[in-house]
Amino acid sequence: MDYKEIEGGVTAAKGFLAAGVHCGIKKKKKDLSLVYSENVCTAAAVFTSNVVKGAPIIVSKEHLKNNIAQAIIVNSGIANTCESDGVEKASMMTGFVADALKINEDDVLVASTGVIGQPLNLEPVKEHMKEIVSSLSKEGHTDAVSGIMTTDTVPKEMAVEVDICGTKVTIGGMCKGSGMIEPNMCTMLSFITTDVAISKDLLKEAVKSSADASYNRISIDGDTSTNDSYFILANGKAGNKTITEKDDSYYTFLDVLNYVNVTLAKKMAKDGEGATKLLQCDVTGADSEENALILAKSVIKSSLVKTAMFGCDANWGRIMCALGYAGVNFDPDIVDISFIGKCGEIVVCEKGKSIAFDEKKAYEILDEDEVIINVNMNNGENSASAWGCDLSYDYVKINGEYRS
Amino acid sequence: MDYKEIEGGVTAAKGFLAAGVHCGIKKKKKDLSLVYSENVCTAAAVFTSNVVKGAPIIVSKEHLKNNIAQAIIVNSGIANTCESDGVEKASMMTGFVADALKINEDDVLVASTGVIGQPLNLEPVKEHMKEIVSSLSKEGHTDAVSGIMTTDTVPKEMAVEVDICGTKVTIGGMCKGSGMIEPNMCTMLSFITTDVAISKDLLKEAVKSSADASYNRISIDGDTSTNDSYFILANGKAGNKTITEKDDSYYTFLDVLNYVNVTLAKKMAKDGEGATKLLQCDVTGADSEENALILAKSVIKSSLVKTAMFGCDANWGRIMCALGYAGVNFDPDIVDISFIGKCGEIVVCEKGKSIAFDEKKAYEILDEDEVIINVNMNNGENSASAWGCDLSYDYVKINGEYRS
Structure with a gap:
């Protein structure tokens, strides 16, 4: 093109x-x-x-x-x-x-x-x-x-x-x-x-x-x-x-x-209300594109994922949790999760389980203004992305006094 | 009993x-x-x-x-x-x-x-x-x-x-x-x-x-x-x-x-994370109890309703909006909305439209630690309640640094 x-x-x-x-x-x-x-x-x-x-x-x-x-x-x-x-x-x-x-x-x-x-x-x-x-x-x-x-x-x-x-x-x-x-x-x-x-x-x-x-x-x-x-x-x-x-x-x-x-x-x-960064969730390896999109949206929408991203906290358990309640069936024990920023990629979960990772490097990646949450379902060839932002104090400030 | x-x-x-x-x-x-x-x-x-x-x-x-x-x-x-x-x-x-x-x-x-x-x-x-x-x-x-x-x-x-x-x-x-x-x-x-x-x-x-x-x-x-x-x-x-x-x-x-x-x-x-008050949404006059519950939950879950309640802002348009995307069909033009606290009730929306109300009294009600959002669909005899809390700075604080 x-x-x-x-x-x-x-x-x-x-x-x-x-x-x-x-x-x-x-x-x-x-x-x-x-x-x-x-x-x-x-x-x-x-x-x-x-x-x-x-x-x-x-x-x-x-x-x-x-x-x-x-x-x-x-x-x-x-x-x-x-x-x-x-x-x-x-x-x-x-x-x-x-x-x-x-x-x-x-x-x-x-x-x-x-x-x-x-x-x-x-x-x-x-x-x-x-x-x-x-x-x-x-x-x-x-x-x-x-x-x-x-x-x-x-x-x-x-x-x-x-x-x-x-x-x-x-x-x-x-x-x-x-x-x-x-x-x-x-x-x-x-x-x-x-x-x-x-x-x-x-x-x-x-x-x-x-x-x-x-x-x-x-x-x-x-x-x-x-x-x-x-x-x-x-x-x-x-x-x-x-x-x-x-x-x-x-x-x-x-x-x-x-x-x-x-x-x-x-x-x-x-530029979402109060946002400090753009979040992109890439779900790959899904059994259908439809399911990949449902899973990506569920992660992007989670208040707990969004607040963790605001705090630059590599708390990937919340991502796993948001995948789990998306309404799509999958095997948690084969899911991989990593974070990607301009300064590199860090894998934080392999086959559904925690692995040791460099918290300092994870913080650096999550502190960037554009962060990709990369989820591989390892269950097919389909993928989809969704976008959102972190949830910050300013979201509450903006919306607690919007009319005034 | x-x-x-x-x-x-x-x-x-x-x-x-x-x-x-x-x-x-x-x-x-x-x-x-x-x-x-x-x-x-x-x-x-x-x-x-x-x-x-x-x-x-x-x-x-x-x-x-x-x-x-x-x-x-x-x-x-x-x-x-x-x-x-x-x-x-x-x-x-x-x-x-x-x-x-x-x-x-x-x-x-x-x-x-x-x-x-x-x-x-x-x-x-x-x-x-x-x-x-x-x-x-x-x-x-x-x-x-x-x-x-x-x-x-x-x-x-x-x-x-x-x-x-x-x-x-x-x-x-x-x-x-x-x-x-x-x-x-x-x-x-x-x-x-x-x-x-x-x-x-x-x-x-x-x-x-x-x-x-x-x-x-x-x-x-x-x-x-x-x-x-x-x-x-x-x-x-x-x-x-x-x-x-x-x-x-x-x-x-x-x-x-x-x-x-x-x-x-x-x-x-x-006692939800960061909550300053209990919210109860009573949906009455619905065409089925199931729909009443879906509507009540949608209001209780809305981040924009929750932040407005945190700010004691009688911004009922956000309640109407949350009803509208709940996935239930209804006629917005017959819906009534009021807020109820220990100190009284204030009607803020009649037949889907804004009515003049005493903002000071509304603030007093919304400033209480238990607030009822009362929605009458005027379309039947069924009702349901759902409970939640407001969304405050402290929710973000608690969840932005949960692991640390």
């Missing part, structure tokens, strides 16, 4: 512009973002599996019925969820954008993130519509990614260029975390833009498949949010021959899309 | 003695406990559902095949799990006790709790066998409950006297928590003794039923331990007509057994 990372995030692809402003939902920080394509796009999305769904999801789902969209409006600070007039408000937000951009209201998608159960004040959104539309630009990706952040400490965006059958295609995106994050879509918003030309059906399939390979493999705190949304807009401006079947072009596109989404997902995991 | 709480814990019932000593597995604190009945007992148990099982469980299961036991030996500090000679060691522990007490090795049960994957040194256990046997006494229940504690901050024991068909029957017990606690048996050891006379089959049924009503409804951190064990010994010394069918006597016994176990379970939840 011949691709290279480039700057530009959500506006890296041809024909996309973005902007982000402070409208007043939050006290000081940017809280309103807009992504816009110069022409209408083929569009697809994946939403939260939570029974309680944010009002913006109901509106965006309706607007996506024809798989066409041209703009995305996003506010942060208030989730617009569990409010009696939430759907009307989400719908009005798309109306403001349609009026200001002179596009179909039906082609505007909407997302919100923030506190559940508090009313969203639409006045500031309405008042700042002219400003945000007039500031749409190629450079606007940095403001746009700021406008969708809540407890995120760093903006998360990326873009990649790839050659598809001789044509340069660009995929870019931005996302936000960083609490209520759990496989099956997180409190997570992710917006991907691309200039690829692709059929509606294949874009829908690609968005689902890439969500399963990325966002559905991270967990911050086990809480599946009410507002998770992952949108993709493809405007076809790259000029490639439209992808209409599962040929090499499709799989090249899917590979790069997965790469973009996995990279963004890892950025989210690393 | 005519019962009263009495002192005496695990030795309250006729014919039971206990002792606890410091043998040297832990640095200073008591780490070895023995419970003994003067005659052989009908016995039953429930063990962890974790695929990775502590060695003591394998030995105790074997010894329980005939449903007869006379003594329980327990060490804390080391879990005797994931060690190559763990089963031999667990077996040797039962042998030491059998020799010292001159009873069948087969009638001794064994349990361990502590760090996984570190070797259990049997020398101190062996050396202190004479001491612990010679200190068996009615008063020994307080030492015995100390000897099974790990990160527990308070000993947990209780006993109840009840009249069964004109005969006074006593049920007592002790347990320990307080991390790796999650429905489907926790890092939890619970030892119940009773002088009731009951058939093997009914005791087995009662132990399973009472575990489901108590220990399987608490969650501290979502981690199901490898070593969970709940033993019950019934020595028949009360002199009641042996319970052999599901008559009034059986149900009286089961009710009191449930009461004892629920009380011990709540003590564990309240």
Whole structure:
């Protein structure tokens, strides 16, 4: 796969512009973002599996019925969820954008993130519509990614260029975390833009498949949010021959899309609330890929594993314990466990039993900002990875006083 | 039900003695406990559902095949799990006790709790066998409950006297928590003794039923331990007509057994690692009891609900969110949520939507050491409760440096 990372995030692809402003939902920080394509796009999305769904999801789902969209409006600070007039408000937000951009209201998608159960004040959104539309630009990706952040400490965006059958295609995106994050879509918003030309059906399939390979493999705190949304807009401006079947072009596109989404997902995991490090659990040698993923997720989700990693404590018994309650049957007596960091690998458990290891070296590895927990089930050829973060004092601090 | 709480814990019932000593597995604190009945007992148990099982469980299961036991030996500090000679060691522990007490090795049960994957040194256990046997006494229940504690901050024991068909029957017990606690048996050891006379089959049924009503409804951190064990010994010394069918006597016994176990379970939840308060989630108005329990457990397990409760923040949106991802279908638009404490009740959500409430009063309720999260699904007549605790800085502190 011949691709290279480039700057530009959500506006890296041809024909996309973005902007982000402070409208007043939050006290000081940017809280309103807009992504816009110069022409209408083929569009697809994946939403939260939570029974309680944010009002913006109901509106965006309706607007996506024809798989066409041209703009995305996003506010942060208030989730617009569990409010009696939430759907009307989400719908009005798309109306403001349609009026200001002179596009179909039906082609505007909407997302919100923030506190559940508090009313969203639409006045500031309405008042700042002219400003945000007039500031749409190629450079606007940095403001746009700021406008969708809540407890995120760093903006998360990326873009990649790839050659598809001789044509340069660009995929870019931005996302936000960083609490209520759990496989099956997180409190997570992710917006991907691309200039690829692709059929509606294949874009829908690609968005689902890439969500399963990325966002559905991270967990911050086990809480599946009410507002998770992952949108993709493809405007076809790259000029490639439209992808209409599962040929090499499709799989090249899917590979790069997965790469973009996995990279963004890892950025989210690393910036999980209070996180001091990114955890990756690689489960290899499993009897099926499905079981490998279940086991990897169970380790990544364990509060006891997460606190041990925060304390740089090579307490591998907790990893074995988390494997054991994952709901998958296996023989503990053939499992190997090691920790991998930039400074090397240290084996801490062989055939399900403790072995002597250098605690100092283990500490050094676990003290890095990216740690791989490597589990070999020694029972097959299948593997899967999941991502998460450690559990620190700051997670408690952030979430003990979130509303205040 | 005519019962009263009495002192005496695990030795309250006729014919039971206990002792606890410091043998040297832990640095200073008591780490070895023995419970003994003067005659052989009908016995039953429930063990962890974790695929990775502590060695003591394998030995105790074997010894329980005939449903007869006379003594329980327990060490804390080391879990005797994931060690190559763990089963031999667990077996040797039962042998030491059998020799010292001159009873069948087969009638001794064994349990361990502590760090996984570190070797259990049997020398101190062996050396202190004479001491612990010679200190068996009615008063020994307080030492015995100390000897099974790990990160527990308070000993947990209780006993109840009840009249069964004109005969006074006593049920007592002790347990320990307080991390790796999650429905489907926790890092939890619970030892119940009773002088009731009951058939093997009914005791087995009662132990399973009472575990489901108590220990399987608490969650501290979502981690199901490898070593969970709940033993019950019934020595028949009360002199009641042996319970052999599901008559009034059986149900009286089961009710009191449930009461004892629920009380011990709540003590564990309240003393969860780093906990500052007991949380109880009552789900009422559900379409089935099963769904009510699933919903209550989901709320109790949510890290975001737990941190909000730690911060005394009436952030009910997180409760709605946790209900939504529980895996049960429901209509969010008819759900009511309130918080209940000793100082009153405050409704914070009606028909799925926020209502104005007195934040100061909400804070006062949430600042108590026992808080009920009351959820009415308004969709039926079924209800269930689950128990847990808040998530505090101290949970992270305790678990970030557990082995050191």
